[in-house]
Amino acid sequence: xxxxxxxxxxxxxxxGVFVGDLLGTLxxxxxxxxxxxxxxxxxxxxxxxxxxxxxxNPITETGIGFWSAMxxxxxxxxxxxxxxxxxxxxxxxAIIAGIAAVxxxxxxxxxxxxxxxxxxxxx
Amino acid sequence: xxxxxxxxxxxxxxxxxSFAFVGILVWxxxxxxxxxxRGHIHGSAIAITIGLVxxxxxxxxxxxSRGLADLELLAGIGVLGGAMFRDFAIVATAxxxxxxxxxxxxxxxxxxxxxxxxxxxFVGAVVAFAFGFTDPVSISTIGAxxxxxIVGPVTGTALGAGSDVIALSVAAGLTKSVLVMVGxxxxxxxIGLNNPHxxxxxxxxxxxxxxxxxxxxxxxxxxxxxxAMTATFYTGVGCLLAPSVLYLVVRAII
Numbered sequence: 001x002x003x004x005x006x007x008x009x010x011x012x013x014x015x016g017v018f019v020g021d022l023l024g025t026l027x028x029x030x031x032x033x034x035x036x037x038x039x040x041x042x043x044x045x046x047x048x049x050x051x052x053x054x055x056x057n058p059i060t061e062t063g064i065g066f067w068s069a070m071x072x073x074x075x076x077x078x079x080x081x082x083x084x085x086x087x088x089x090x091x092x093x094a095i096i097a098g099i100a101a102v103x104x105x106x107x108x109x110x111x112x113x114x115x116x117x118x119x120x121x122x123x
Numbered sequence: 124x125x126x127x128x129x130x131x132x133x134x135x136x137x138x139x140x141s142f143a144f145v146g147i148l149v150w151x152x153x154x155x156x157x158x159x160x161r162g163h164i165h166g167s168a169i170a171i172t173i174g175l176v177x178x179x180x181x182x183x184x185x186x187x188s189r190g191l192a193d194l195e196l197l198a199g200i201g202v203l204g205g206a207m208f209r210d211f212a213i214v215a216t217a218x219x220x221x222x223x224x225x226x227x228x229x230x231x232x233x234x235x236x237x238x239x240x241x242x243x244x245f246v247g248a249v250v251a252f253a254f255g256f257t258d259p260v261s262i263s264t265i266g267a268x269x270x271x272x273i274v275g276p277v278t279g280t281a282l283g284a285g286s287d288v289i290a291l292s293v294a295a296g297l298t299k300s301v302l303v304m305v306g307x308x309x310x311x312x313x314i315g316l317n318n319p320h321x322x323x324x325x326x327x328x329x330x331x332x333x334x335x336x337x338x339x340x341x342x343x344x345x346x347x348x349x350x351a352m353t354a355t356f357y358t359g360v361g362c363l364l365a366p367s368v369l370y371l372v373v374r375a376i377i
Contacts, residue, residue: 039214066215074203086290094294
């Protein structure tokens with residue numbers, strides 16, 4: 001049943017966000033620490049387990065696949081509700097800080113990617 | 124009478140209205156992509172850009188903080204594009220992701236989150252200093268904002284920064300988020316962002332969940348789970364480091 005897939009996805013997300021909130025409280029920050037990441041790991045592990053032992057029914061899988069396919073439309077809606085006005089009307093300091101942070105981070109990607117690949121080929 | 128009834132129906136069923144609205148927006152974007160750019164610019168990149176432009180128009184028209192979602196007719200956009208559905212869809216993309224790829228990049232992925240937070244923080248701090256801020260609290264708050272728009276106010280509140288500085292830090296974070304969404308597809312080819320390994324590092328360095336989610340959607344949706352995985356740890360790490368270690372470093376320097 002489709003709802004099994006949707007429910008499994010919901011369970012993973014709720015569990016991940018719950019653990020993320022607990023982690024945040026434990027280390028004393030007012031934020032969720034990796035909740036969505038933990039939820040994703042849980043879903044990957046559960047779906048890998050079930051492929052060998054209790055294989056997910058294809059119809060159950062469509063319950064997850066639908067929300068995965070809704071990702072882009074949801075992101076478009078997310079873009080349409082951003083506070084773009086605040087981003088670009090608070091003056092040059094905010095704009096330059098944002099641009100500089102993005103530029104520096106983009107520049108780091110090839111450096112770190114090479115580093116990671118290098119250590120891998122050493123093995 | 125017809126207009127009133129229609130407005131009433133659309134407002135009452137706001138989430139459904141948002142499905143229809145986003146559907147039309149995506150359709151128009153993909154049409155522009157194939158007809159006007161001959162597929163050179165990805166349809167979802169156009170859709171996200173149009174979304175951001177509409178958010179600007181909506182925000183200007185209503186004076187609200189939620190872009191198009193502040194128009195009563197399109198309030199459903201606020202739900203569909205809110206953190207709940209965004210995170211739900213992100214988790215769903217993990218279905219079918221390659222566990223081995225994640226394991227392989229574990230260490231670099233974790234390192235990229237810490238490097239990303241520290242890098243953005245200090246870049247933001249330097250810009251704040253260049254703009255004449257000299258007290259460590261304001262500099263750290265703006266630096267934290269350059270990490271993400273959540274780390275900024277969390278840090279500012281913890282350190283007791285003024286509300287004007289906190290507002291600046293949020294604006295810096297929002298600018299970053301918007302730039303990552305629009306800039307990722309443009310810059311992806313030149314920084315080798317075309318494989319899960321690079322996507323994990325990208326997510327960790329950028330950190331803004333909205334930016335990463337939008338940026339990868341516009342570049343290569345298959346990479347979403349890898350980028351999103353590391354990005355979701357960023358804000359937590361930022362909230363941990365910025366008001367503590369990083370603030371102390373700033374105070375020591377100044």
